[in-house]
Amino acid sequence: MIDLEQVRKVALLARLELTDAEEQQFTEQLNGILGYVEQLSELNTENIEPTTRAIELSNITRQDALEPFEDRESILGISPDREDDFFKVPKILGS
Amino acid sequence: MTASTLPLTAAEITTHLQQGDFTAQELVTATLERIQTHNDRLNCFTTVLAEEAMKVAAETDRRRLAGESMGPLAGVPFAVKNLFDIAGTVTLAGSKINQTNPPATQDATAVARLKAAGAILVGALNMDEYAYGFVTVNNHYGATPNPHDPTRISGGSSGGSAAAVSAGLVPLTLGSDTNGSIRVPAALCGVYGLKPTYGRLSRAGAFLFSSSLDHIGPFGRSVEDIANAFHVLQGSDDRDPICTDRPATVPNLSGEMDGIRVAVATGHFSRGLAPTVAQALEKVTTALNATRTVTLPEAARARAAAYLITASEGSQLHLSRLQNQLDEFDPATCDRFLAGALIPSSWYIQAQRFRRWYRDQVRELFKTVDLILAPTTPCPAPFIDQTTMDLEGETVLVRPHLGFYTQPLSFIGLPVLSVPIHLPGELPVGVQLIARPYDEQTLFTAAIALQQAGITHTPLPLVVCQD
Numbered sequence: 001m002i003d004l005e006q007v008r009k010v011a012l013l014a015r016l017e018l019t020d021a022e023e024q025q026f027t028e029q030l031n032g033i034l035g036y037v038e039q040l041s042e043l044n045t046e047n048i049e050p051t052t053r054a055i056e057l058s059n060i061t062r063q064d065a066l067e068p069f070e071d072r073e074s075i076l077g078i079s080p081d082r083e084d085d086f087f088k089v090p091k092i093l094g095s
Numbered sequence: 096m097t098a099s100t101l102p103l104t105a106a107e108i109t110t111h112l113q114q115g116d117f118t119a120q121e122l123v124t125a126t127l128e129r130i131q132t133h134n135d136r137l138n139c140f141t142t143v144l145a146e147e148a149m150k151v152a153a154e155t156d157r158r159r160l161a162g163e164s165m166g167p168l169a170g171v172p173f174a175v176k177n178l179f180d181i182a183g184t185v186t187l188a189g190s191k192i193n194q195t196n197p198p199a200t201q202d203a204t205a206v207a208r209l210k211a212a213g214a215i216l217v218g219a220l221n222m223d224e225y226a227y228g229f230v231t232v233n234n235h236y237g238a239t240p241n242p243h244d245p246t247r248i249s250g251g252s253s254g255g256s257a258a259a260v261s262a263g264l265v266p267l268t269l270g271s272d273t274n275g276s277i278r279v280p281a282a283l284c285g286v287y288g289l290k291p292t293y294g295r296l297s298r299a300g301a302f303l304f305s306s307s308l309d310h311i312g313p314f315g316r317s318v319e320d321i322a323n324a325f326h327v328l329q330g331s332d333d334r335d336p337i338c339t340d341r342p343a344t345v346p347n348l349s350g351e352m353d354g355i356r357v358a359v360a361t362g363h364f365s366r367g368l369a370p371t372v373a374q375a376l377e378k379v380t381t382a383l384n385a386t387r388t389v390t391l392p393e394a395a396r397a398r399a400a401a402y403l404i405t406a407s408e409g410s411q412l413h414l415s416r417l418q419n420q421l422d423e424f425d426p427a428t429c430d431r432f433l434a435g436a437l438i439p440s441s442w443y444i445q446a447q448r449f450r451r452w453y454r455d456q457v458r459e460l461f462k463t464v465d466l467i468l469a470p471t472t473p474c475p476a477p478f479i480d481q482t483t484m485d486l487e488g489e490t491v492l493v494r495p496h497l498g499f500y501t502q503p504l505s506f507i508g509l510p511v512l513s514v515p516i517h518l519p520g521e522l523p524v525g526v527q528l529i530a531r532p533y534d535e536q537t538l539f540t541a542a543i544a545l546q547q548a549g550i551t552h553t554p555l556p557l558v559v560c561q562d
Contacts, residue, residue, distance in 0.1 A: 050447035054508030
């Protein structure tokens with residue numbers, strides 16, 4: 001069961017301004033939705049990874065993998081300021 | 096050429112134009128007159144682009160006279176649900192809130208592709224606010240009544256798109272479908288409505304609702320028109336990261352059913368059918384010689400999961416508007432968006448976990464069958480002011496339950512074509528033809544077979560004929 005306090009807390013976190021009547025209404029509605037969730041929980045899906053799409057798509061984003069970049073000098077060369085093999089940045093600590 | 100000689104299908108229009116029976120300017124003039132005559136009562140159009148359409152029509156005629164190459168839809172008037180971007184026009188998405196947005200700077204990809212094929216855009220169409228609804232009873236822009244019985248709904252959320260085709264105002268429209276928003280109004284208005292495979296057609300420039308479920312697709316009065324529109328709408332698109340880069344396919348409209356294994360969906364899909372819907376399904380089942388049945392496992396739970404995902408994603412999309420402009424929402428959508436904003440993430444993740452399980456189960460089914468038949472809605476169009484309906488002897492709310500048979504299918508992105516069945520003396524209803532992902536061809540094959548056999552057809556509503 002979801003109670004009024006939980007709805008108030010979530011509404012506050014979501015920065016939603018609800019009236020007293022709305023808080024009561026959404027407490028009831030969320031309990032109705034909880035019925036849907038309970039339907040789903042009756043199936044054993046513990047070892048199944050959640051998907052994110054209606055159909056698995058493989059071309060949305062590239063792999064987020066580390067890769068050595070060969071041309072070190074070209075990256076250092078486009079920095080606003082450098083010193084030897086380092087990027088030089090404004091001092092932000094101390095006086 | 097006069098407004099009363101319409102409606103024609105897109106294919107008939109291109110033939111007449113090629114033969115010189117009339118010009119594109121005469122056609123667009125007649126189309127605009129027809130819209131003007133009927134729109135006060137039918138409330139399909141929220142924007143009519145008369146001046147722009149006439150300019151394009153003049154250019155179409157000039158090109159034809161000059162012997163220049165013409166696109167496959169040259170001269171065909173079309174209109175789009177008002178969530179598609181039209182350059183120079185504010186994209187309303189059925190809302191009041193969007194009225195203050197700047198006009199779109201470029202056309203949605205789907206609009207641009209139809210224009211590139213020669214079709215002429217004449218306007219934008221009514222819908223449920225932010226596509227959250229199955230009724231097209233919009234608090235800001237009014238209801239779009241059903242052309243077959245104006246005391247009833249057109250269905251939604253693409254109600255304007257379905258009703259405009261049904262009433263013969265334009266031969267071709269575009270809509271969007273998250274849980275049934277193309278198929279439900281197509282069924283209730285008695286026209287064809289295609290929801291292709293998820294990611295098959297670009298959604299760039301369409302105002303999304305629930306990204307992991309949103310599709311776009313065409314409405315038409317014939318299978319040829321649907322197939323031709325689908326053909327030109329295909330193609331990868333950098334502006335829509337979920338749009339497939341599979342090569343475009345050319346629909347084959349031979350109607351040759353040999354080798355296609357057809358089954359009727361049982362279980363959830365055989366529950367709660369009104370007699371008219373059951374008869375319509377039986378007619379299609381017999382015509383396609385479907386002698387077997389299949390059960391999509393846990394389809395009722397798929398509806399529950401689709402609801403959770405839709406409410407969560409839709410609410411997150413609109414969160415800042417819910418925080419700052421709550422009183423400007425349509426009361427009919429506001430509550431559901433707010434409830435969705437309060438759904439815990441663990442519930443959403445559980446629904447996504449179930450989605451993968453369900454998708455894998457249904458994929459297995461398609462190893463033994465190529466085409467599945469199911470009703471589109473439980474009943475013909477309800478009345479505009481009707482809030483509840485009977486489903487299996489229980490009184491349930493109309494709005495969520497019109498998607499009873501459509502939600503478990505879009506949930507896993509299957510391609511579905513709703514075909515129109517008109518039984519004598521009854522309101523139209525629809526039957527869903529369902530195929531495995533990316534196999535729209537099987538839908539076209541079965542649909543053309545049904546059309547050729549006279550099982551499906553799109554008679555003009557009496558209310559329009561009498562004007």
